[in-house]
Amino acid sequence: MKSNPTKKQYPDIGTVTYNVSIRSKRISIKVKADGSVVVAMPVYTDISTAEKFLLSKSEWIKAAMRRVSKRKQAPKLYTASQENITKFHHLEIGTHASADEVKIFIKNGAVSVFYPQMLNVEDARVQNSIKKGITLALKKESVKYLKPRIEQFAKKFLLPIGEVSFRDNKSRWGSCSGNNNITLNIQLMRLPDELIDYVILHELAHIKHKNHSPAFRKYLDTLLGQNSRALEAKIRNYSPYL
Structure with a gap:
């Protein structure tokens, strides 16, 4: 059983979505990666009870929203090789002579990314390839x-x-x-x-x-x-x- 969500506005928090679900055993609050706030509620819990819980956690919510905002504003850039990029891999970044291909290799404890000399290491294509390589290693x-x-x-x-x-x-x-x-x-x-x-x-x-x-x-x-x-x-x- 899952009802339609209820949305409410709060001056310091913004829009909060209240979801009622049979899987929820308690009231819980989640600040998602996009900064939105979701409250999960057990069945038969009324909005006023959930709202009281939300407001009691307002300082925690605002702190969590600030952390999310900071991450969104300042994405990490990988501009040089570094040790211990993961538990078992280090990162190697270099250039190669290919016209337009970014190459990714994961071998012998290294995530190696080589990009065309015509590109800058901060180029989105290069950064996305580096993150893709690290993600594959993490998996x-x-x-x-x-x-x-x-x-x-x-x-x-x-x-x-x-x-x-x-x-x-x-x-x-x-x-x-x-x-x-x-x-x-x-x-x-x-x-x-x-x-x-x-x-x-x-x-x-x-x-x-x-x-x-x-x-x-x-x-x-x-x-x-x-x-x-x-x-x-x-x-x-x-x-x-x-």
Whole structure:
């Protein structure tokens, strides 16, 4: 069951979309990659209750919107070769004599991008090719590293994990469905190990707790062996945008 969305305007936030869905177990707020705000509501939750929750989180929402706006205004440029562009790959950028072709190679731990001498490295074609190469490397690494890692943790903590899939998501590091299917963001392969494990264990904790209640937080802390709040603060310094 899913009803038609309700849209409301707020002076400091803009348009907010309220969605009611049978899959929602609690009221949650999401600031999407385009800066729009969506509130997910359980069935039979009235708008006034959801609105009260929204307004109580207004400072968090505005901060999240500022982060999204900053990312949109200042896209990252890759102008030189660099080490550790992903967990297992470095980036090589160079020119070649071809008239108009941008070439991408992923081999021996390198994402290599060669562009025509007539182009500037900041040209959109070159930048898009670099990001495409990095994305391909991240997909390969996710299957190689993240899948065994989450399976290892699921076995260790006796958690009945469903299917594991990978996406290039611009707003979430991971998610866990009602059927315990877990989706992980391939951009995790650019994070430090402790934050990769934090996201994996966060999603595994949702197998037992389909919410962010105090019980969920306590269980996550147990899985991590430390207070999850510190890691949650650290991951806010990273963006899933290339």
